[in-house]
Amino acid sequence: MGLxxxxxxxxxxxxxxxxxxxxxxxTNLAPNLEKLAKTQGNARxxxxxxxxxxxxxxxxxxxxxxxxxxxxxxxxxxxxxxxxETRARCTTPGQPIEEASSFCxxxxxxxxxxxxxxxxxxxxxxxxxxLTGKLMLAVMLVMVPGALIIGVLAGMREGSRTDRSLSTxxxxxxxxxxxxxxxxxxxxxxxxxxIEWDTIPFKGTATAAMDDANFENFFLPVITIALxxxxxxxxxxxxxxxxxxxxxxxxxARLKGVSFPKIVLKHALRNALIAPFTVIMLQFxxxxxxxxxVETLFNYKGxxxxxVQAAGNNDIELLLGVSIVSVFVVLITQLIxxxxxxxxxxxxxxx
Amino acid sequence: MEPLxxxxxxxxxxxPIFAIVVGLFVIALIAQLVLGFFAPAVTLQAxxxxxxxxxxxxxxxxxxxxxxxxxxxIALILVYLIAPMILPYGMVGIVGEMSQRFLxxxxxxxxxxxxSIIYKRKMGLxxxxxxxTVGMIGFGIVMFWVFTAFFVGAFDWIATHDYLxxxxxxxxxxxxxxxxxxxxxxxxxxxxxGDNLARDIFSRVxxxxxxxxxxxxxxxxxxxxxxxxxxxxxxxxxxLLDTVLSFLANLILAFxxxxxxxxxxxxxxxxxxxxxxxxxxxxxxxxxxFGVLLNSRYYTQxxxxxxxxxxxxxxxxxxxxxxxxxxxxxxxFLPEWMDLFDITILVVFVSxxxxxAPTVFRIVRGLTLDLRTRDYVxxxxxxxxxxxxxxxxxxxxxxxxxxIVDFCLRIGYTTILLGTLGxxxxxxxxxxxxxxxxxxxxxxxxxxxxxxxLPPAVALLSLVLGLNLLADGLREESLKD
Numbered sequence: 158m159g160l161x162x163x164x165x166x167x168x169x170x171x172x173x174x175x176x177x178x179x180x181x182x183x184t185n186l187a188p189n190l191e192k193l194a195k196t197q198g199n200a201r202x203x204x205x206x207x208x209x210x211x212x213x214x215x216x217x218x219x220x221x222x223x224x225x226x227x228x229x230x231x232x233x234x235x236x237x238x239x240x241x242e243t244r245a246r247c248t249t250p251g252q253p254i255e256e257a258s259s260f261c262x263x264x265x266x267x268x269x270x271x272x273x274x275x276x277x278x279x280x281x282x283x284x285x286x287x288l289t290g291k292l293m294l295a296v297m298l299v300m301v302p303g304a305l306i307i308g309v310l311a312g313m314r315e316g317s318r319t320d321r322s323l324s325t326x327x328x329x330x331x332x333x334x335x336x337x338x339x340x341x342x343x344x345x346x347x348x349x350x351x352i353e354w355d356t357i358p359f360k361g362t363a364t365a366a367m368d369d370a371n372f373e374n375f376f377l378p379v380i381t382i383a384l385x386x387x388x389x390x391x392x393x394x395x396x397x398x399x400x401x402x403x404x405x406x407x408x409x410a411r412l413k414g415v416s417f418p419k420i421v422l423k424h425a426l427r428n429a430l431i432a433p434f435t436v437i438m439l440q441f442x443x444x445x446x447x448x449x450x451v452e453t454l455f456n457y458k459g460x461x462x463x464x465v466q467a468a469g470n471n472d473i474e475l476l477l478g479v480s481i482v483s484v485f486v487v488l489i490t491q492l493i494x495x496x497x498x499x500x501x502x503x504x505x506x507x508x
Numbered sequence: 509m510e511p512l513x514x515x516x517x518x519x520x521x522x523x524p525i526f527a528i529v530v531g532l533f534v535i536a537l538i539a540q541l542v543l544g545f546f547a548p549a550v551t552l553q554a555x556x557x558x559x560x561x562x563x564x565x566x567x568x569x570x571x572x573x574x575x576x577x578x579x580x581x582i583a584l585i586l587v588y589l590i591a592p593m594i595l596p597y598g599m600v601g602i603v604g605e606m607s608q609r610f611l612x613x614x615x616x617x618x619x620x621x622x623x624s625i626i627y628k629r630k631m632g633l634x635x636x637x638x639x640x641t642v643g644m645i646g647f648g649i650v651m652f653w654v655f656t657a658f659f660v661g662a663f664d665w666i667a668t669h670d671y672l673x674x675x676x677x678x679x680x681x682x683x684x685x686x687x688x689x690x691x692x693x694x695x696x697x698x699x700x701x702g703d704n705l706a707r708d709i710f711s712r713v714x715x716x717x718x719x720x721x722x723x724x725x726x727x728x729x730x731x732x733x734x735x736x737x738x739x740x741x742x743x744x745x746x747x748l749l750d751t752v753l754s755f756l757a758n759l760i761l762a763f764x765x766x767x768x769x770x771x772x773x774x775x776x777x778x779x780x781x782x783x784x785x786x787x788x789x790x791x792x793x794x795x796x797x798f799g800v801l802l803n804s805r806y807y808t809q810x811x812x813x814x815x816x817x818x819x820x821x822x823x824x825x826x827x828x829x830x831x832x833x834x835x836x837x838x839x840x841f842l843p844e845w846m847d848l849f850d851i852t853i854l855v856v857f858v859s860x861x862x863x864x865a866p867t868v869f870r871i872v873r874g875l876t877l878d879l880r881t882r883d884y885v886x887x888x889x890x891x892x893x894x895x896x897x898x899x900x901x902x903x904x905x906x907x908x909x910x911x912i913v914d915f916c917l918r919i920g921y922t923t924i925l926l927g928t929l930g931x932x933x934x935x936x937x938x939x940x941x942x943x944x945x946x947x948x949x950x951x952x953x954x955x956x957x958x959x960x961x962l963p964p965a966v967a968l969l970s971l972v973l974g975l976n977l978l979a980d981g982l983r984e985e986s987l988k989d
């Protein structure tokens with residue numbers, strides 16, 4: 158077991174290194190840097206000025222060196238620029254170069270400075286993650302119980318009418334991406350297009366929910382994300398439930414004369430929930446997609462919104478920070494799902 | 509011209525009837541669902557005289573009622589759809605005129621279904637699809653959009669106006685608005701209203717279907733070629749090859765899709781030529797696939813093999829070169845006359861293939877791991893067949909069931925991805941009529957004008973739903989044997 162976790166951790170760290178390197182490479186491509194120089198320096202810079210601007214700020218170093226510095230395993234650059242000014246990677250404004258530490262990167266907790274928000278990347282990512290965490294928590298609270306109930310109800314009597322209608326519902330929700338269900342829900346519930354009476358029940362924007370989330374402004378974004386994931390989890394739960402319901406021990410219980418609700422709750426449910434656990438954990442990366450779409454659509458300024466802003470405005474350091482967080486969220490949920498699966502499933506745990 | 513109402517003059521007396529019937533149907537459905545929880549499971553009673561009797565009582569009554577009410581609803585919908593073909597223009601309002609515009613699609617659908625149902629026993633898995641209601645509904649919806657895309661793209665039939673032309677005064681106008689005198693177009697109304705640039709929404713949506721129907725299946729096919737060509741050897745040989753390829757696949761899968769799109773589909777990245785290089789790598793897989801497929805089959809008859817392989821590879825190679833070769837990018841070496849087409853959205857295409865291929869790889873690898881232990885593989889190995897022959901001609905045909913089902917699902921997923929790209933305005937021009945971009949245009953004023961965003965949203969939803977239902981039907985039918 159210990160060895161298994163260690164091996165998984167090793168693969169995870171290797172994956173994280175590869176992924177961050179790819180992101181670093183893609184964000185540090187020449188046209189991106191040129192755009193950065195022109196937005197930060199002067200929009201009408203000549204090509205030579207761009208080259209020297211980038212050179213003075215350490216952008217012209219070889220890619221692996223830059224990556225090492227950004228990661229914090231190589232000492233930060235100290236460059237005497239063509240304009241006579243000496244710049245170092247690790248100085249804060251106003252600090253003399255001699256006092257600056259030699260290593261500053263992600264590992265040292267120095268995430269860089271956002272050019273769009275004019276703030277430390279770590280602060281931005283922290284606050285925005287908090288907001289998105291609130292959204293995610295609400296989504297989970299709606300999605301997981303909803304999906305499990307639908308799946309168990311559908312799966313306990315395979316082929317029944319309940320099964321068919323609930324399965325159709327889950328197919329419909331998996332076929333509705335967030336930007337479609339969001340638009341339809343807003344149009345139907347937050348505008349006057351279909352509503353006859355005077356007050357509109359929901360708000361089509363969730364900006365107010367950042368400080369004060371209530372049912373009126375938070376319901377639509379939550380349900381929009383929850384719906385897309387719900388169908389998939391429900392289908393997995395249904396499949397696992399139908400499989401369990403045909404097992405020998407269920408038949409034994411029925412033959413003993415145990416009542417049907419008792420069989421479902423006591424004998425089937427626990428065994429049927431192992432597979433959906435993995436699926437729920439693996440839904441996190443998908444939820445991340447949903448979060449980006451929904452936060453853009455509802456103007457909820459959380460983590461997904463920051464991702465769009467950073468990518469759209471060529472904010473390299475912020476984009477890198479956001480990428481790291483999202484890649485780690487994905488990898489850690491994969492790890493938890495692997496370990497959790499082993500823990501939950503006695504057949505694997507004992508062998 | 510008077511603006512059109514939703515259902516016109518016919519609707520004035522048909523709508524109340526329709527509302528009552530639908531209301532009754534919904535009540536019957538709910539009653540049936542609630543009663544279904546309490547009533548005993550469905551049983552047939554054998555009577556002493558040898559006949560069977562269905563279950564009566566309240567549940568039985570609601571079942572019969574809901575069945576007839578459902579038929580009545582369908583009949584009324586058919587009246588709305590068929591009546592405008594006979595009645596003069598505008599009598600059945602917007603619904604009627606839309607149905608009228610889709611006339612070629614209806615005819616094509618009826619022909620397809622009649623022919624397929626008559627000959628369904630002779631057509632293998634495709635024929636079996638017509639045994640499952642869910643599969644038939646899904647197939648119907650998918651074919652509806654396929655025919656729409658075909659008729660719009662090939663004959664310019666269904667769209668009423670030019671999807672790019674702006675008519676002054678029709679900005680954000682509600683559905684059924686009349687266009688000013690002298691506007692070019694087949695009918696004097698904007699059936700679904702105008703968008704925020706005063707363009708006809710109906711025409712944009714049906715034109716957008718051409719984009720989706722052309723790109724999504726093609727991108728999925730490419731993803732399958734890549735996934736199959738890499739997944740078969742990974743599962744068959746195992747070992748280091750498998751470890752490396754699986755690691756790479758997991759690497760791509762661990763990327764949040766939207767982040768990948770934002771990194772790959774930007775004008776700056778296009779400048780560096782990365783999409784062109786990726787296209788050059790990804791699009792070579794179909795050539796490898798077909799080359800190996802044919803070679804492994806015919807290598808014992810060298811003359812026949814050469815006769816088949818040379819033209820196939822020649823044509824594929826030419827297509828490959830003209831796909832990757834584009835003016836204004838890093839790969840631009842082909843003389844003008846050889847370059848068959850210019851794909852302006854190569855970057856969109858490449859990134860969608862790139863995102864889909866690892867999942868296909870994992871599925872194919874898993875199936876191969878399972879199938880390589882079968883007896884027919886052992887038999888082929890004993891015969892001394894080559895590894896690629898076994899993979900492509902023994903394992904692959906036996907893995908076709910799950911792959912076909914996944915193919916349908918994956919087209920739906922690709923449609924969603926294309927919509928996502930459009931929604932974020934990545935890689936596609938804002939004038940493009942594809943559904944994602946149209947939703948993106950519409951959502952900006954969604955709280956004031958809801959009508960421009962809804963039709964493309966519903967269109968996308970219906971196509972993906974159709975593909976999912978189709979996949980469900982196929983899965984059910986392929987599990988039956």
